[in-house]
Amino acid sequence: MIAGGNVALYPWFKFFQNLLFWQATWFLFFQSELSAAEAVLIYVFYDIATTIFEVPSGYLSDRVGRRFTLILSALAGGLAAALQAFGSEFWMFALAQAALGMHIAFASGTDSSLLYESLSEDGRESEIETHEVRAWRFSFVALAISAVAGGAMAHADLRLPFVATTVAFVLLFFVVLRFREPAKKRPVVGEWARLDALWAAFRRPVLLWLFGLSAFMYGYSHLPFVFGQPFILSALDGLNLSSEAPLVSGVVTACMMLVSVATSWLAPGIRGRIGLAGILLLAFGLQIGLVAGLALTGSVFAIGLLLLRMVPDSFSRPFILARIQKDLTDEVRATYLSIQSLAARVLFAASLYVASGEASDVGVMSHAEISVILTGYAVAGTIAFATLAVAARRSGL
Helix, strand or coil: CHHHHHHHHHHHHHHHHCCCCCCCCHHHHHHHHCCHHHHHHHHHHHHHHHHHHHHHHHHHHHHCCHHHHHHHHHHHHHHHHHHHHHCCCHHHHHHHHHHHHHHHHHHCCHHHHHHHHHHHHCCCHHHHHHHHHHHHHHHHHHHHHHHHHHHHHHHHCCCHHHHHHHHHHHHHHHHHHCCCCCCCCCCCCCHHHHHHHHHHHHCCHHHHHHHHHHHHHHHHHHHHHHHHHHHHHHHHHCCCCHHHHHHHHHHHHHHHHHHHHHHHCCHHHHHHHHHHHHHHHHHHHHHHHHHHHHHHCCCHHHHHHHHHCCHHHHCCHHHHHHHHHCCCCCCCHHHHHHHHHHHHHHHHHHHHHHHHHHCCCCCCCCHHHHHHHHHHHHHHHHHHHHHHHHHHHHHCC
């Protein structure tokens, strides 16, 4: 009954966690308050925060519990939204991004671990892919709703989406309070045994391959998120419609999420036809193609490419999480997933730091600047794709 309650609540946890009303306008807001270079760098604080919180949060989750860690995550998310809603200085926005990083780090790995262990408690481990895909749909419906609503709010005031997101995190907190801690199948082990189990996980070829793929796909999933809003603003400026950028960005983001929900229904069938490695490489290839397309043109028609941004995630993320879970033990599950997330975020943060050198110190980022940055990412992604495709044959996936 306890496990069943967690499984029923889990999609709603993902729903409220993803009611991010600011998602389609955050860069526009920061550009209105900061320089273009600072607006890019502000995102780095979010990723740097995971350097501090990602692995400790995974350890806390494995040692203290999933529910307690998710409570801390919800509180940090609410603090992040509130600081951005009422902040006015660079340091306040940086602190908010650090709190947001803490929120994501404490939920990362812990949420999917709670789901898997709750299913395992009822002997339903085989259902993990089904429930991960279902939770994915709840997440993207929430993202779609909040994107268009947030865009409309921002049309009146760029701060309103952050206020609405604060309310969403309050609701998330109450959902988390209703979670119950899943029972552990194995007794708590000592630290040396924990390290041995973690080291054993990192020696598995399948987990190593998925680790590398996840690290790259995280960054390429977020590139259109970071640069999509200035891209929309640049495209609309050519039509003298730049004042409509917040609303257009919200509508584009909402459509993006709905396209992802629709394609998630196709994902299981595609996975069955071309296999797990095939659908994961297809997803990564789509990410690289999208980045290359945005680099090539600043035309308003290229905004349509942004609608495909989350399709690769719907083709990959639920299947990666489901495949990883069965090769991990309870005492290191969240720690491993946290290390994987940390590696991905640090890699992306480092690349953004390099990319910020191509942005101007003042004013709005132009498409010419965006094109140079995204071309570099497209070339690097192509090399990574080729390497992973060759390695897939040896991974045993």
